Amino acid sequence: MAISIIQAVNKLKTMKQREKCGNLGFILAALMFVWTTYKSFFPSQIRIFLNMIHRYTYPYVHISFPEYQGDGFYQYKTLAYKAIERYLHKKSSDQARFLKAGHAPDSDTIVLSIEENEEVSDEFQGIKVRWASRQLTPKGQSISLYTRGDEKRYFRLTFYKKHREFVTNVYLKHVLEEGKQIAVRERRRKLYTNRKSDVGNRTPMWSQVRFEHPATFDTLVMEPKKKKEIMDDLINFSKAKEYYAKIGKAWKRGYLLYGPPGTGKSTMIAAMANLLNYDVYDLELTSVKDNSELRKLLIDTSGRSIIVIEDIDCSLDLTGQRDQRNTKTKEDKKDPVEKIIKTKKVEDNNKSSSQVTLSGLLNFIDGLWSACGGERLIVFTTNYVEDLDPALIRRGRMDKHIELSYCRFEAFKDLAKIYLNIESHELFDKVGKLLEEIEMTPADVAENLMPKSTEEDADFCVKRLVNALEQAKEEARLKAEEEERLKAEKEEKKKQKQKQDSPGSEVKGTETVAADQEKENDDHEVKSGETVANEAKENTHSVVDSAETVTDEVKEN
């Protein structure tokens, strides 16, 4: 019984299908008849006229965006097609049933786009449009024989005639801008460095690797208020294209990061690049032949990038007309170890044949060429901000000066949270006190806090830090004592020498000492006013020096 019912239903279905096929055949035949009659009986003028009426009353507008442009020899993918492809990715994956997948250049993303003859709709500010993908088949060729140049693929945008103004002026701008932004967001970021140019070398001047530094502002420890201020400044800059255009300034900003080694200058640059999704150009000034090469390098950089010159104080002799005597005084104040490191760096750099001058560098920062490309940060780092020429770092060139300093208690707590995932410990107070007495860089604190094996738990690491701080404190004390002793010894030797030099020194009493003192005073008077001023400066800085010495001893350890 059941079987016979099913058979009956099937029979009915087949009948209906046949009926449908019959109807379709009839409609097709009728259409062909109308078309043939139209072609044979309507003269071409009337057909043109009817076409015109049709065009006039047709409610839609179509715009085509071909994939490739160019002549028969050179074809290139149009920027508009690429941007539309990226823009439609999300809509295509949501709406279309037949999709094409491709690998976006310079990116790890798969881009989905609609297959031929598929359509997706879009709505922007209440206006609806349709996007379709089409392909023209050149006559006499099958699709499988296409070469890249033969492909006539294009996107077709359809919208109501009444929205023509809006679509062409507003919507298309939005699509292209958004598509470009998506491509930029999803691209693989690069770290570039410049190579020394050889004579006749035509290879690009920047070599590149993928930029994969994991540092972020979350992992960079510094005073929270200062950190927020820097982040706001950066984000503000990245959104200020119109503002910069309005005030007539090139869309770029200079940052000067200064502070002792190991306080996070390089880490901050990586965090900046990750925050803004920028590329990084690490410019090695000593490898740049001259000012004109420097300019070429600048032109070869792209927008949305950070150009970094590290250790700018050691990069070539950029002192300009600076007072050499002044420089010497500052050099004298430095710790001997620091002085040796710096002298070595400067010597190495001086060995390079670079003829880049201060004015060349100033032009690089804010000359006419610096405006090309836009959306660029220029970052200088230095351990010795006082050594830099004021012209180089004045506001307008280096707009924001950021000091990175030794680790304080707040920064330590952040590091403990990042490295050990702890927010409190019985030794925290002790660490806080020690950090007030001893200057330790975040790099050294981080190194002590980082577990080196699975046995080293948080407790072990905090204790290790306390030990390191106590040891640094003890060494600083011993060094200060040793310095005191040396100073006293020097004084004693000086006095002895004075005794030997002056006649009748054996019987020197209070009178003779007074005479010596008078002589010394006379000598001082002969000295030029400048030298006296310098000496006075040296004396005022002696207190700072001793503090620096303590710090350096910590660093050495």
Ligand SMILES: Nc1ncnc2c1ncn2[C@@H]1O[C@H](COP(=O)(O)OP(=O)(O)OP(=O)(O)O)[C@@H](O)[C@H]1O
């Ligand atoms: N403020 C900080 N926050 C978090 N980590 C830091 C900080 N400062 C230093 N570090 C850690 O110390 C290491 C060295 O820091 P970094 O290279 O950024 O210092 P620097 O100031 O650039 O040193 P130099 O002047 O020698 O180039 C980094 O890998 C980072 O892990």
